[in-house]
Amino acid sequence: MIVPVEASGGLLDYAFPAGFNVDYMPLATPQVTIGSLLGTDLTIRYITLDLEDLGDLDLFGWGLRHSLNQYLTFLPVDVAIGYYNQSFKIGDYMDASAVLISLQGSYSVPVITFYGGLGIESSNIDVQYTYSREGEVADETIKFEMEGANSLRFTIGLTLNLGPVKINGDYNIAKQNTLSAGIGIGINQK
Incomplete structure (x- = not known):
């Protein structure tokens, strides 16, 4: 379904996809963190899905934390700095990217x-x-x-x-607040 939007003065109109009428869209992504080497961890996440009519959904992210x-x-708490980069693509329709530079702290x-940051x-x-x-x-290209x-x-x-099993949840406060949860397995952790 396409939703037309009239521009000011009624001279032009634009057409946008109507969307899926959902407030949130959950997406599980496999992620691996390797470290620590000289106090630095490398995190990589990746998923690709075939969305039939839209093409491939590709998510790739990486980050370094020192x-x-x-x-x-x-310091009585653990403190680290991090740099994270992520790209998210859906076929030829959408290409998104994000960067985060952070100061992180934790206490066990x-x-x-x-933890917080x-x-x-x-x-x-x-x-x-x-x-x-x-x-x-004629078709019209919307860009x-x-x-x-x-x-x-x-x-x-x-x-x-819980031993090698780790269950986490966090809340991110920003212009767009988010809630995330995860489960992981730690190998050779202290």
Whole structure:
């Protein structure tokens, strides 16, 4: 379904896909973190799905996190800085990317790790599709770019450390608030 939007003065109109009428869209993504080498972890996430009419959905992200505790040994909490980059594509229709630079902290007690962070982020999205209006000969290509409204993100969360199994959940406060959860397996962890 296409939703037409009339421009000011009624001179032009634009057509946008009507969407799926959902408030949220869950997506599970496999992720691997390798480290620590000299206090640095590497995280990689990737998923690809075939969406039939739309083409492939591809999500690829990577990030580096470096511990500051090796330099600041007096700190009572674990502190790290991080850089993360992610791309998200759907066929030839959408190409989005995001970057996050963050300062992260955590404090562990038996079985629970509390964590939080402050990040500076940027994102952009390019959308392009062809609109066919009934009764007209020529198709119209709709194309636009947008930059994300987020600039600062505050994260607070906790992890349950159940031996090698880790269950985490966090809440991100930004222009667009998000809730995330995960389950993982830690190998050779302290």
